[in-house]
Amino acid sequence: MTHPNQVLTRIDLHSPIPEALAAEIERRLFFVSPEITGFEVHADGGEVRSVTLRSEQPLPHDALVEKVNSMVDNDVRKQWVTLAKAVWTSPHQRTAHQDIFELLSKTGAVTEVGEGQVAIGEPLLSIFTYFDRAVCDLLAEDHEVHEYRYPTLIRTKSLETAGYFTAFPQHLMFVTRLRNDLDVYRAFQERHAATGIDSAVLDSCGNVDYCLPPTMCYHTFSQYSDRTLDPDRLHVVTSRGKSFRFEAAYATSLERLWDFTIREMVFMGSREDVLNARERFMRKVFAFIEELGLSGFCEVGNDPFFCGTDTSERIWSQRLLELKYELRLHIAPEKTIAVGSFNFHDDLFGKAFGIGHGTDGPTRSGCVGFGLERLVYAFLCQYGLDSAAWPARVRAAAGRS
Helix, strand or coil: CCCCCCEEEEEEEEEEEEHHHHHHHHCCHHHCCCCEEEEEEEEECCEEEEEEEEECCCCCHHHHHHHHHHHHHHHHCCCCCCCCCEEEECCCCCCCCCCHHHHHHHHCCEEEEECCEEEECCCHHHHHHHHHHHHHHHHHCCCCEEEECCCCCEEHHHHHHCCHHHHCHHHCCEECCECCCHHHHHHHHHHHHHHCCCHHHHHHECCCCEECCCCCHHHHHHHCCCCEECCCCCEEEEEEEEEECCCHHHCECCCECCEEEEEEEEEEECHHHHHHHHHHHHHHHHHHHHHCCCCEEEEECCCCCCCCCCHHHHHHHHHHCCCEEEEEEEEECCEEEEEEEEEEEECHHHHHHCCEECCCCECEEEEEEEEHHHHHHHHHHHHCCCHHHCCHHHHHHCCCC
C-alpha cells in the first residue's frame, strides 16, 4: 500500500528483460539511490518493462532513468536465464507463522534498537547457542577443526586483497576516527556542543585502514596469508563473529540485518579434498534439518555482485559451475530466507592471499556460513513460540523440557 504522501516515479527500461530476472532487479534497487523508500517491478507477458519508485520527495526523473537503466544493463540484462536447480528438498512441509517477529516484540524477546539492528533475548539466545553448537559438532565428526575468535575490525587491505571492493561495494562499512591532533579534538568538542553530530565530522577524520567485516572467512584468509600449508591434509578453520553489511532499506526484522552473527567454516587444501568436504558436510546439514522437521530446500545460488564490469559473467560462472549453494528455510507460506551457504572458491583466495599448498601452487578453498539469527528466526516461524511443539532436543537446549 502506498502512503498518501509518497511520491511515485515510473522508470521505463530501455528495453524489456525476462521476468525471470525481476528478482535480480529487486535485490539492487534500494542501492540505486538513498531517496528510494520502496518500489514495484512491473512484469507483463513474461517481461519486465518498467519499475515504479517510491520516495518522500520528488526524484530527479532523468537522473533516475539513467541510474536504473545503468544498473539493469550492467548487472542484470546480460545474465542468462536459468531454472533454479534444487540439490535437496526437505520431506517436511510446515506452515510457517507470519507474525512471529511482532509476537516476539510484544514479549520483549526482540527489540529493534536501530536500522537493521535487533537485540535478542530468550528463548532466542538458547536456540541460537543450540544451532551454533550443533553445526560445529557435525563438522567435528569428520575433521580436526581449528577454532579462532577474530577481532571485530578487519583491515581494509584484506578486503581489497579479497576483491570485495569490486564485487560488493554496496555492503562496505568503513571504520574511521578523529585524527589524533589536539586542535581537531578541541574543534570537535566546540562544534559538537553547538550543532551536534553531522556529516561534517568526517572532515576531521582520516583513518580508513579498517572496516567492519562482511563475513568471517576474510579474517581466516588474512590470517593464513603468505603461508604454505601441509599438502597431505585438509585444513579446517571455524569462527563465529559479528558481520556487517549495509542493507539500505532492505533491512527488516531478523531477515536482513546490518549487524548479524555468522558461524563460518573454511576448508583449505586440494581441489578434490575441498569439494568432497563441502559435499559431505552439506549432506550432514540436510540430514540435521530433516531430523528437526524443518521445511526448506537447497539450491544453486549466486552472490549479489554489484556495479562491476563483469557482474553478469561472475553470476553466470557461479551458477554454471555450482560454486554456491544456498540453504533456504520457509518463514511464510510462499517465502524463504537463506540461512546458510556452501561455497567453493577454487584458487581465488589462495592466489590473492599467497596461501600455498605444498608444491601444488595456491591452495583451493571453500567455506560454509550460517546466519545464526536467521536460523533461529526460521525455526520460530515454523514451530511458533509454544515450546511444547518444539523438537525435544531444542526444547531441552532452551531449558523448556
